[in-house]
Each structure stands twice: as structure tokens, then as C-alpha cells.
Amino acid sequence: MSNELDYLSRRVAAGKLSRRDFLGRAAALGVTATFANSLLSRAVRAAGPVKGGTLKAGLQGGESTNSLDPATFLSQVPFAFGKCWGETLVELAPGGGVEYLIAEEIGSSKDAKTWTMKIRKGVQFHNGKEVTPDDVVATLKRHSDEKSKSGALGVLKSIDTIKADGGNVVVTLKDPNADMPYLMADYHLIIQPNGGMDKPDAGIGTGPYKITVNQPGVKHGGERFANYWQADKYGHADQVEIVVVNDPTARMAALQGGQVNMINRVEPKIVDLVKRLPGVTIRAASGRGFYPFNMFCDTAPFDNNDLRMALKLAMDREEMLTKILRGYGEVGNDMPVNKAYPLFAGDFEQRKFDPEKAAAAYKKSGHSGSILLRTSDVAFPGAVDAAQLYQQSCAKAGIKIEIKREPGDGYWTEVWNKQPFSLSYWGGRPTQDQMYSTAYLSTADWNDTRWKRPDFDKMVLTARGELDEAKRKKIYRDMGEIMRDEGGLIVPFFNQFVDATGKGVEGWVDNPAQELSNGHALIECWLQA
Amino acid sequence: MSSPILRLVAQRVLLGLVLLLAVSVLIFAGTQILPGDVAQAILGQSATPEALANLREQLGLNDPAWLRYVHWLWGILHGDFGTAQSSGLDIATSISTRLKNTLFLAACAAIVAVPLAIILGLIAVRYRNGFVDKLISGLALASTSFPEFFIGYVLIFVFAVHWQIFPSISTVDDSTPFLERLQAVVLPATALTLVVLAHMMRMTRAAILNVMQSAYIETAELKGLKPFDIIRKHAFPNAIAPVVNVVMLNLAYLIVGVVVVEVIFVYPGMGQYLVDHVAKRDVPVVQAVGLIFAAVYITLNIVADIAAIVANPRLRHPK
Numbered sequence: 001m002s003n004e005l006d007y008l009s010r011r012v013a014a015g016k017l018s019r020r021d022f023l024g025r026a027a028a029l030g031v032t033a034t035f036a037n038s039l040l041s042r043a044v045r046a047a048g049p050v051k052g053g054t055l056k057a058g059l060q061g062g063e064s065t066n067s068l069d070p071a072t073f074l075s076q077v078p079f080a081f082g083k084c085w086g087e088t089l090v091e092l093a094p095g096g097g098v099e100y101l102i103a104e105e106i107g108s109s110k111d112a113k114t115w116t117m118k119i120r121k122g123v124q125f126h127n128g129k130e131v132t133p134d135d136v137v138a139t140l141k142r143h144s145d146e147k148s149k150s151g152a153l154g155v156l157k158s159i160d161t162i163k164a165d166g167g168n169v170v171v172t173l174k175d176p177n178a179d180m181p182y183l184m185a186d187y188h189l190i191i192q193p194n195g196g197m198d199k200p201d202a203g204i205g206t207g208p209y210k211i212t213v214n215q216p217g218v219k220h221g222g223e224r225f226a227n228y229w230q231a232d233k234y235g236h237a238d239q240v241e242i243v244v245v246n247d248p249t250a251r252m253a254a255l256q257g258g259q260v261n262m263i264n265r266v267e268p269k270i271v272d273l274v275k276r277l278p279g280v281t282i283r284a285a286s287g288r289g290f291y292p293f294n295m296f297c298d299t300a301p302f303d304n305n306d307l308r309m310a311l312k313l314a315m316d317r318e319e320m321l322t323k324i325l326r327g328y329g330e331v332g333n334d335m336p337v338n339k340a341y342p343l344f345a346g347d348f349e350q351r352k353f354d355p356e357k358a359a360a361a362y363k364k365s366g367h368s369g370s371i372l373l374r375t376s377d378v379a380f381p382g383a384v385d386a387a388q389l390y391q392q393s394c395a396k397a398g399i400k401i402e403i404k405r406e407p408g409d410g411y412w413t414e415v416w417n418k419q420p421f422s423l424s425y426w427g428g429r430p431t432q433d434q435m436y437s438t439a440y441l442s443t444a445d446w447n448d449t450r451w452k453r454p455d456f457d458k459m460v461l462t463a464r465g466e467l468d469e470a471k472r473k474k475i476y477r478d479m480g481e482i483m484r485d486e487g488g489l490i491v492p493f494f495n496q497f498v499d500a501t502g503k504g505v506e507g508w509v510d511n512p513a514q515e516l517s518n519g520h521a522l523i524e525c526w527l528q529a
Numbered sequence: 530m531s532s533p534i535l536r537l538v539a540q541r542v543l544l545g546l547v548l549l550l551a552v553s554v555l556i557f558a559g560t561q562i563l564p565g566d567v568a569q570a571i572l573g574q575s576a577t578p579e580a581l582a583n584l585r586e587q588l589g590l591n592d593p594a595w596l597r598y599v600h601w602l603w604g605i606l607h608g609d610f611g612t613a614q615s616s617g618l619d620i621a622t623s624i625s626t627r628l629k630n631t632l633f634l635a636a637c638a639a640i641v642a643v644p645l646a647i648i649l650g651l652i653a654v655r656y657r658n659g660f661v662d663k664l665i666s667g668l669a670l671a672s673t674s675f676p677e678f679f680i681g682y683v684l685i686f687v688f689a690v691h692w693q694i695f696p697s698i699s700t701v702d703d704s705t706p707f708l709e710r711l712q713a714v715v716l717p718a719t720a721l722t723l724v725v726l727a728h729m730m731r732m733t734r735a736a737i738l739n740v741m742q743s744a745y746i747e748t749a750e751l752k753g754l755k756p757f758d759i760i761r762k763h764a765f766p767n768a769i770a771p772v773v774n775v776v777m778l779n780l781a782y783l784i785v786g787v788v789v790v791e792v793i794f795v796y797p798g799m800g801q802y803l804v805d806h807v808a809k810r811d812v813p814v815v816q817a818v819g820l821i822f823a824a825v826y827i828t829l830n831i832v833a834d835i836a837a838i839v840a841n842p843r844l845r846h847p848k
Binding site (some may be wrong): 058063064065067146147148149150151154201213215216217218219243244245246247250251254256257258259260372409445521 | 530576578579580583584591613616617623682685686689690693696697698700702792794795798802805806808809811
């Protein structure tokens with residue numbers, strides 16, 4: 001049976017059989033539609049990409065205030081367009097690990113403090129110049145300058161020196177860090193001629209597309225760069241175009257009407273309706289992003305671990321997942337990492353909703369009266385509903401939650417990281433070390449749970465410098481355990497990136513790093529006639 | 530034409546300028562009391578204290594508010610709107626394209642909506658209280674009562690998704706040929722027309738009906754003039770002032786109040802530009818756009834006033 005299906009799927013890929021007929025045959029052979037579809041996409045991918053055409057994306061997250069300077073990238077459109085025209089040293093590979101782009105290989109000294117990156121030869125900028133180690137050094141220097149406004153500044157803080165050495169770039173770190181290659185995958189670190197020191201927003205990179213249109217907040221476009229160094233892998237369409245469509249309904253209509261080939265941010269509440277539309281494929285990828293309820297561990301009443309535990313036990317994660325995300329996510333376990341991270345131990349006990357235990361812990365904490373929870377629409381889609389659901393599940397455990405709905409304007413400046421109990425979001429980081437270092441070190445600027453534990457800090461630093469993976473994994477397991485049982489974090493769920501593609505879009509790869517296949521959708525997909 | 534009219538007109542214009550200055554102070558004060566500051570808003574959730582301090586310094590946010598206001602006003606008087614703090618682009622250049630788009634859309638909507646509303650108003654008066662009157666009023670009121678995003682979605686669903694005859698995305702730029710541009714704005718212009726139609730139509734009807742009570746209309750009727758001629762020749766000219774007033778108000782709305790329609794149809798006009806920059810606390814842009822919007826309102830109101838003055842025979846022919 002599978003032989004026949006394989007044969008048929010190859011016929012579809014070759015254009016000799018229609019997709020509908022194939023699915024019909026597959027159903028007749030008793031195969032589920034999902035499996036048949038996956039078989040089909042595998043066959044299409046194996047048949048190889050089709051060159052040509054214009055691939056268009058309608059994306060949320062572009063403003064007329066956007067600039068082409070990678071240091072200023074913040075929202076989705078500059079991020080995705082950046083992947084079209086620029087490249088970083090390495091990228092996050094879909095299955096974990098790194099994919100080497102401008103860096104050909106990266107090696108470290110035994111103490112994980114000195115890192116040598118071999119720069120690939122023959123990679124050309126759009127202005128015809130070849131990438132040199134000096135360009136790489138200048139780029140890293142520009143982004144790690146204390147005066148820079150780069151979004152990658154925090155990531156690069158640990159760098160001590162950056163030097164070119166023949167065909168290599170050598171970076172020394174202030175402290176050992178086994179995850180150094182992952183730092184170089186930060187999307188701000190697009191390699192520019194002379195690091196973009198001369199004109200940061202020139203928009204000249206080494207990516208598969210040259211910029212032809214740049215109207216911030218409206219439209220961006222590029223045409224295929226003839227001298228791109230790995231044309232067999234990326235850059236199949238002749239042209240790519242991004243139209244900024246911030247309204248979700250308009251985005252969906254544009255996809256349905258065939259004006260764009262792919263969209264991002266499909267709202268979970270309409271996914272089930274969208275799935276039934278002909279020609280539309282939902283692309284849901286599990287990610288590392290999560291929506292936490294943050295408690296300040298150093299502020300009363302949350303400085304009491306019994307109360308924190310009570311509040312954790314009173315969270316009905318399953319209900320939250322079904323009602324807020326409509327199942328497009330995975331339940332969380334009160335730690336900021338999940339199985340999408342490398343070196344994650346899969347054997348944690350899942351915390352469950354338990355009103356009785358929650359009531360007992362609440363009693364033990366000695367707290368009385370209501371607890372104020374702050375929320376806002378901007379915390380994450382459905383954050384206000386989530387707060388209300390939580391209020392109800394807490395009520396079952398006898399805990400009274402009072403909800404304060406804050407204005408979206410100013411939420412990130414006045415509420416998040418300022419008020420002791422509020423909702424927020426984290427986009428996740430490529431490694432556990434980066435996630436913990438960003439928000440769960442005593443000294444971290446964004447320590448939004450006020451988690452200040454010297455012993456925990458030490459574990460983070462030890463794990464960071466440890467090159468033995470088994471030992472690292474063990475430390476991360478212990479850290480996860482501590483976080484789950486004592487931390488100030490309630491994690492109802494990790495969200496999925498839900499994108500959608502229209503008719504004939506092939507070559508999509510799910511990538512947990514970011515939405516739109518880590519921004520690669522436009523360069524790795526092609527249009528199948 | 531004699532001096533009283535000129536004096537009145539000059540008065541209006543002068544008043545307009547004073548008003549504009551007052552508005553500029555209000556806008557400035559308004560942008561100052563927004564929570565957070567530009568630096569924080571630009572960097573967003575990922576702001577580190579170092580980056581914040583650097584950006585604040587660079588943007589000159591450490592100067593007192595009044596000094597920044599004076600600098601800015603001085604620049605405007607010399608035709609310089611400054612540069613956007615968030616993107617570093619020249620504001621005058623960015624605005625000119627957007628303003629052109631907005632005016633184009635507003636003009637397209639107005640060319641359809643204004644004559645249509647007035648003609649429907651005239652017809653409604655001619656057949657007042659009859660079936661036709663009720664039908665026109667009913668439909669117009671219904672279209673106005675629906676929120677504009679709903680009308681927009683319905684238009685998209687029918688014409689862009691179902692029949693696929695017009696695009697749902699109306700993105701245009703300087704290189705778009707005129708005909709394509711026209712095709713792109715069909716749906717948003719239709720939505721806007723439906724939104725503003727009823728207001729103008731009802732006002733036309735009410736203004737003319739008001740005049741229709743007058744004794745000279747009765748005389749005209751007794752003279753045996755046709756009902757349409759009475760309305761056209763005798764009633765309408767005397768109802769022009771209130772009609773022009775409401776038309777101007779709606780024109781102003783078409784220019785400054787269409788951000789929802791712009792968002793739904795992805796039309797690169799002034800509304801979205803303003804909203805983006807408010808979110809980023811980009812004071813120079815917000816003020817420039819605010820000032821332009823205020824100028825549009827004030828100018829159109831002056832035009833309405835002047836039209837009313839000119840249309841008033843007592844002012845035109847003083848004793």
C-alpha cells in the first residue's frame with residue numbers, strides 16, 4: 001500500500017496527478033488525510049524546488065517607523081525582510097543546533113572562552129564586494145558597542161575582544177560560554193559591508209534577495225540576487241514581496257483572495273474555520289514562546305513560597321490551552337523552557353490543576369484577602385480572558401483574585417517588570433542558558449519575577465561554561481526542578497506559531513525558533529504550479 | 530463686492546490662524562502627558578537601561594518641554610517639520626506621499642458621495658414622507674449605522690474573496706498608474722461613501738424642508754411651478770449654507786478620520802502613519818500630522834463660513 005502511495009505522491013509532484021485525486025486515492029487506501037498530506041509534501045520536496053514567480057507575504061508587525069538598520073529590528077516585518085536580504089554568521093536549524101551560513105565552522109578552546117569562526121570564502125554582498133573577516137568584526141563591534149542601540153547588545157555583553165585572524169574571526173569572552181555559536185544567530189547580527197558603520201540602513205547584505213522596494217509600514221520587496229552563494233537551497237522565487245497587513249481579518253481575506261501566498265499570526269479562534277477553506281494550509285509549529293503569569297519573589301505576599309505554590313496549583317493549564325489557544329500550544333510546567341530547547345530533560349513531572357492541594361497550600365501560607373492580578377490585551381492575545389479563567393479556577397481553590405485591566409499603551413513601561421503580579425509574554429531564546437540569563441539571574445535587567453538566588457545564579461554560570469553535554473543537561477534538569485517548585489513563574493502554556501499558506505506554496509519547514517519558519521518562509525518556499 | 534465681506538473673510542482667516550496656534554499648544558501638551566517616553570517606546574520590551582540612556586541623550590529628550598516646543602514651532606514657520614525620531618526620516622517627505630494618498634482617496638469618495646447625497650436629498654424632499662423618501666432615508670441611515678469596519682469586511686468578502694473582482698489590499702505607491710490606483714481605491718472609497726452619505730443627505734433634506742415652509746415657496750407653488758423647479762430654483766439656493774457646512778464637515782472626516790478603513794484595506798494614508806508614530810511617542814511626527822489635520826479642519830470650516838457669508842444676500846448686498 002505504501003508503495004502505491006509513494007508512487008502516486010511522486011506523480012503529483014511531477015504534475016501528472018492532481019492533489020485532489022491523490023487525496024481521494026489515499027482515502028480509498030484507508031490513510032488519514034494528515035498522513036497523506038505529509039507524504040505528499042515530502043514527495044514535492046524531494047522533486048526539488050521550482051524556480052520563478054513572485055512569492056508574496058501579508059504580515060502583521062510592520063510600522064511606518066521601521067528602518068533597514070538591523071540594530072533597530074524589533075517587529076515581525078523587519079525580521080522577516082531581514083532574512084530575505086541579509087544573513088547572519090549562523091542560523092538556528094529547524095531540528096535544533098546551528099546551520100552554518102557566513103561562518104563555515106566554529107570551534108572553541110577547551111575553556112569555552114576563545115572561539116574561532118572560519119569565515120566562508122566567496123560570499124558576495126549585493127554591492128559586489130566579497131565578505132571579509134573585517135566586515136564580520138566591524139558588524140560585531142557595532143552591535144556590541146555600549147553606545148549602540150542594537151537589540152543584540154544584551155546578547156553580546158559577554159564579549160571581551162573581537163579580532164580578525166587571517167580567514168578567521170576570533171572572539172574571546174569574559175566568561176566561558178558553551179553556547180557562543182547560538183549567540184551569533186541573533187537576527188540583528190546581519191553581516192554588513194564594514195559592519196554597517198558607514199550607513200547602517202543601507203540594506204546591503206548577502207541574502208538571496210536584493211532590496212528593490214522599501215516603504216516602511218506599507219511594502220517591502222526584493223529580486224533574486226544573481227550571485228547568491230547557495231542558490232540551490234534558498235531564493236527560489238524570482239521576486240519576494242512583503243505587504244504589511246496589520247488587521248487579522250484583512251490578512252485572511254488577502255490570502256483567500258489570492259493576493260498573498262502566506263500570512264503570519266492566524267488567530268487561534270479562527271484556525272478551525274480556516275482549515276476548511278480550499279487551498280489554505282495551516283502551518284503550526286511548536287515554539288519556545290510562552291505566556292507567563294509573573295510573581296515577584298521578593299514582594300509580599302509573593303515572597304512566600306507556599307502562596308506561590310498555591311497559585312501554581314490553582315492554574316488549570318488544560319482548560320487554558322483549549323480555551324485561549326484552542327489547542328495550538330503545549331501545556332507549560334512553570335519553568336521558562338520546554339522540549340523545544342536543546343539539552344532539555346524530558347522527565348519532569350507535569351504539574352496539574354489541583355484545587356484541594358492549592359487550598360491547603362494557600363491555608364499554609366497564611367495569606368488572606370484578595371490578590372491583585374494585572375492584565376492587558378497587549379500582554380498576549382487573549383490575556384484578559386486568560387486572567388478571568390484563572391480567576392475562576394482560583395475561586396475553586398478558595399483563592400480570591402482581583403483583576404485589574406491596564407491600558408495597552410504603556411503596559412510594558414508601567415506594569416510589566418514593575419508590578420508584582422502581571423501577565424506577560426516571552427518569545428523564548430535559542431538556548432536554555434540564554435533564557436535563564438535574560439530573565440532569571442539576580443542581576444538580569446529583565447528579571448521579571450525578581451528571582452534572586454545566588455545558588456541558582458551559580459548553576460547558570462556553571463552550566464554555561466560546561467562543554468560536557470551530559471553534565472550540562474543534568475544541571476539544567478536541576479534548575480528546571482527548582483524553577484518549577486520555587487520560582488515566581490506560572491506558565492499555563494507554550495504557544496505555537498500559527499501561519500498559513502495559500503495554493504501551491506511548497507517547501508515549508510517547521511522551525512521552533514520563530515514564526516514563518518524562523519523568517520525563512522519567503523526564501524525557502526517556492527510556488528508549485 | 531464691498532468691504533464688509535472682505536473684512537468678514539479676513540476675520541475668519543485670522544481667527545483660523547489663532548485657532549491653529551492654540552491647537553498646536555494642545556497637541557504638544559497632549560503628547561507630553563502620554564505615559565512612557567520616546568526612547569522607551571522605540572526600544573519596547575527589549576530596552577536595556579544603557580540603550581535607553583543613549584537614545585534619550587541622542588534624541589535631546591533631556592531638554593525642558595517648552596524649549597522643544599519653541600524649537601519645533603520655529604522650524605514649522607520655516608517649512609521644516611524636522612525628522613522622525615524613530616526612523617530618522619524627513620517628516621515633510623514622508624508625509625507628502627501619504628497626504629497625497631489620503632487626499633486621493635478622500636477625493637474619490639467625495640466625488641461620488643457629495644453629488645449623490647445632495648441629489649438623494651433633493652429627491653427625498655420632492656417625495657417627502659412618501660415611500661421613496663422613507664426608502665432613501667432608511668437605506669442611508671442603515672449604511673451609516675453599520676460601523677465602517679463591518680462595511681469594509683462585507684465589501685471585502687463579496688468583491689475580493691467571493692467574486693474576486695477588486696483587490697482587498699489597496700496598497701499604492703508613487704509608481705502606481707492612475708487606472709490601477711483607481712481600481713485599488715474602489716472598495717475603500719465605497720466604504721467611505723456609505724459611511725458619510727446619510728449625514729449629508731439628511732442635512733440636505735432637513736435644510737431644504739425648512740425653507741419649504743416659507744411663504745415665497747407657497748407663492749411659487751400657487752404660480753404653478755413644477756415641484757422640482759421650486760426645489761432647484763427657489764429652495765436649494767437658500768439652503769446652501771447649512772448644506773455646505775455639513776459637506777465640509779464630512780470632507781474633513783474623509784481626510785482625518787479614516788484610519789479604520791485604511792487599516793482594513795491596507796491603504797498607505799495619513800491615519801496609519803499617525804497611529805504608528807503615536808505608538809512610538811514620536812512627538813515631531815504626531816505634532817506635524819496633528820497640525821495638518823487641524824489645518825484641514827480649520828480651512829474647510831473657513832470655506833464653509835465664507836460660503837455661508839457669500840450665499841447670504843444680506844451680506845452680499847449691504848444697504
